[in-house]
Amino acid sequence: MKLRLICVGKLNAWQRAAAADYSERLQHYLGFELVELKEEKGGRKDSPAVLLKREGERILARVGSTEQVVVLDEGGRQFDSEGLAALLEAAMLHAGRDWCLIIGGACGIDPEVRKRADLCLSLSKMTFTHQMARIFLLEQLYRSVTIIRHEPYHNP
Numbered sequence: 001m002k003l004r005l006i007c008v009g010k011l012n013a014w015q016r017a018a019a020a021d022y023s024e025r026l027q028h029y030l031g032f033e034l035v036e037l038k039e040e041k042g043g044r045k046d047s048p049a050v051l052l053k054r055e056g057e058r059i060l061a062r063v064g065s066t067e068q069v070v071v072l073d074e075g076g077r078q079f080d081s082e083g084l085a086a087l088l089e090a091a092m093l094h095a096g097r098d099w100c101l102i103i104g105g106a107c108g109i110d111p112e113v114r115k116r117a118d119l120c121l122s123l124s125k126m127t128f129t130h131q132m133a134r135i136f137l138l139e140q141l142y143r144s145v146t147i148i149r150h151e152p153y154h155n156p
């Protein structure tokens with residue numbers, strides 16, 4: 001089973017270092033691919049909704065038809081770390097579909113992308129920047145695999 005993370009927008013140097021650290025750790029346990037899309041830059045006439053829609057179309061073009069789509073959204077379903085690990089473990093044990101995780105850009109996620117979601121996942125009720133959401137998600141995925149393997153990273 002593989003994980004793919006689709007993100008919109010770039011990270012600065014320290015964010016990139018943090019994200020790279022967790023994704024490298026994660027790759028020791030699972031296949032992992034990062035797809036980083038450019039933020040939509042429209043002209044002065046383009047409304048935020050139009051830009052979001054275009055961004056959404058580019059995201060959906062990268063989603064595989066058989067993938068389990070997990071959209072990151074502060075209004076989504078919340079899990080504790082053990083709960084997320086259990087969800088991931090069930091998918092791994094039952095040769096589940098590959099996961100495609102999606103983090104929106106600075107303006108959020110187009111409704112069409114949300115419609116494609118099998119799960120909307122919230123990391124907190126608080127809103128994070130997309131950069132911070134990426135780092136927190138990668139850390140939680142890494143934490144999940146260490147929980148699944150009973151390794152000492154997670155100290156509840």
Ligand SMILES: C[S@@+](CC[C@H](N)C(=O)[O-])C[C@H]1O[C@@H](n2cnc3c(N)ncnc32)[C@H](O)[C@@H]1O
Pocket residue numbers: 071072073074075102103104105106107108109121122123124125126127128129130131133
């Ligand atoms: C700055 S937020 C966008 C906020 C915007 N108000 C919206 O409508 O979604 C950028 C992206 O980071 C992710 N994100 C931010 N906070 C999150 C949270 N607490 N849980 C899950 N994802 C979050 C989401 O994917 C979101 O689209």
